[in-house]
Amino acid sequence: MQTDSLVTLDRDHLIHPVVNYRTHEQRGVAVLEEGRGAYLRDSNGHELLDAFSGLWCVNTGYGQESIVRAAEEQMRRLPYATGYFHFGSEPAIRLAAKLVELAPASLQRVYFTLGGSDAVDSAIRFIVNYWNALGKSGKKHFITLERGYHGSSSQGAGLTALPVFHRNFDLPLPNQHRIPSPYPYRNPLGSDPAAIIDASVAALRAKVQELGADRVAAFFCEPVQGSGGVIVPPKGWLKAMQDCCRELGVLFVVDEVITGFGRTGPMFACKAEGVTPDLMTVAKGLTAGYAPMGAVLMSEAVYQGIAEGGADSPIGHGHTYSAHPVSAAVALEVLRLYEEGGLLQNGIDQAPRFEEGLRALLNHPLVGDARSRGLLGALELVADKEAKTRFDPALKLADRIFETAYRNGIILRAFADNVLGFAPALCYTGQDFDLLFERLECTLNAVLDQPEVRRALG
Numbered sequence: 001m002q003t004d005s006l007v008t009l010d011r012d013h014l015i016h017p018v019v020n021y022r023t024h025e026q027r028g029v030a031v032l033e034e035g036r037g038a039y040l041r042d043s044n045g046h047e048l049l050d051a052f053s054g055l056w057c058v059n060t061g062y063g064q065e066s067i068v069r070a071a072e073e074q075m076r077r078l079p080y081a082t083g084y085f086h087f088g089s090e091p092a093i094r095l096a097a098k099l100v101e102l103a104p105a106s107l108q109r110v111y112f113t114l115g116g117s118d119a120v121d122s123a124i125r126f127i128v129n130y131w132n133a134l135g136k137s138g139k140k141h142f143i144t145l146e147r148g149y150h151g152s153s154s155q156g157a158g159l160t161a162l163p164v165f166h167r168n169f170d171l172p173l174p175n176q177h178r179i180p181s182p183y184p185y186r187n188p189l190g191s192d193p194a195a196i197i198d199a200s201v202a203a204l205r206a207k208v209q210e211l212g213a214d215r216v217a218a219f220f221c222e223p224v225q226g227s228g229g230v231i232v233p234p235k236g237w238l239k240a241m242q243d244c245c246r247e248l249g250v251l252f253v254v255d256e257v258i259t260g261f262g263r264t265g266p267m268f269a270c271k272a273e274g275v276t277p278d279l280m281t282v283a284k285g286l287t288a289g290y291a292p293m294g295a296v297l298m299s300e301a302v303y304q305g306i307a308e309g310g311a312d313s314p315i316g317h318g319h320t321y322s323a324h325p326v327s328a329a330v331a332l333e334v335l336r337l338y339e340e341g342g343l344l345q346n347g348i349d350q351a352p353r354f355e356e357g358l359r360a361l362l363n364h365p366l367v368g369d370a371r372s373r374g375l376l377g378a379l380e381l382v383a384d385k386e387a388k389t390r391f392d393p394a395l396k397l398a399d400r401i402f403e404t405a406y407r408n409g410i411i412l413r414a415f416a417d418n419v420l421g422f423a424p425a426l427c428y429t430g431q432d433f434d435l436l437f438e439r440l441e442c443t444l445n446a447v448l449d450q451p452e453v454r455r456a457l458g
């Protein structure tokens, strides 16, 4: 089909996630047609280096034939098996056991979802059920971080602390609360790791005291805040937050939807920091985007609490496509590629090259901060490096960068407050990184040459 007619059909019928509908109607859709390794081709034949792995999910890169084969074989043998009525399928059972083997030792039980939002939503429902089952039915309040992202479900979008997810949606709910983000670049206390950690622990403690420990159900956080602008807390921060939750009797939930599966280096960011959460949510890299799937993992204690509270009736939480056998077969092959196929190791080996490339751009007049962990990174653009002043939103700098980058053959993520996000696939080679940074520098220079941008610089 011609690109023009696709653009028309898209404009008339398809609602896109998280766009301004009026802007989308004017811009039209960019149709992606094909992918190989780290590269994509759009319907105009334009080749693009994908520096964002789709939506931080295609960690294996595109065109991995063994994943296609795994899906095809499973689809032919058994395309669907319900988990209801005590049925199940081999790939889903093996995948649950494999995830437990890979996850922090505290996590023993797995409930499969279709993605990250329903993993978070399921976690919320399980937590409410757990506290009620234990007779602690006052524990109904949830605490998250400012700039946190926990998906787009009716309740999860309220745990998300980004204004566009709340505006006109009557969120956050009265039982959803936030504490400041541990944002080293913009932390009023400076970037000293110990000070940042102490401040977050103090803020959590104060919030729990304000609400009453007997009313707080859980604290949710990402090991690195992704959609909030790739905010990398100091090492030790996650463990300190966990310890604080344990002391206060609050469940500690780690959302590894982005950070899981090698994105920050190890299989799970929290496990590498010695953290043992009560619940953990995953998605994205679990199937590397080849099929939809997410999961919530929980401790034996949480599982047993819910089970005991169930008395003789079923626990009323389910999805038709929970533990979908095709997605599970895909995930098993993706996990094999991370481990035996060497992708996890390649991600670890390439991370210094990625970090170095980002840091080198600190010399660029537009770049105020460069930060990364593993293959998850960002550049923060500022109008004045000394004062860290943000650009006037009216300049629409993020849109300018995104469009110029696209023309120059890179897909990156340009966040509204001029943070450029990067999540290259774990299959990137040194040459891919050379090309990325060459194109990125050209992009930043081209945007800097625009008179309105030059005038905006401090």
Ligand code: PLP
Residues within 6 Å of the ligand: 115, 116, 117, 118, 120, 149, 150, 151, 152, 222, 226, 227, 255, 256, 257, 258, 283, 284, 294
């Ligand atoms: N949690 C985190 C940390 C995420 O980054 C995302 C998505 O980006 C979600 C949850 C929601 O996942 P999904 O978009 O698969 O529903």
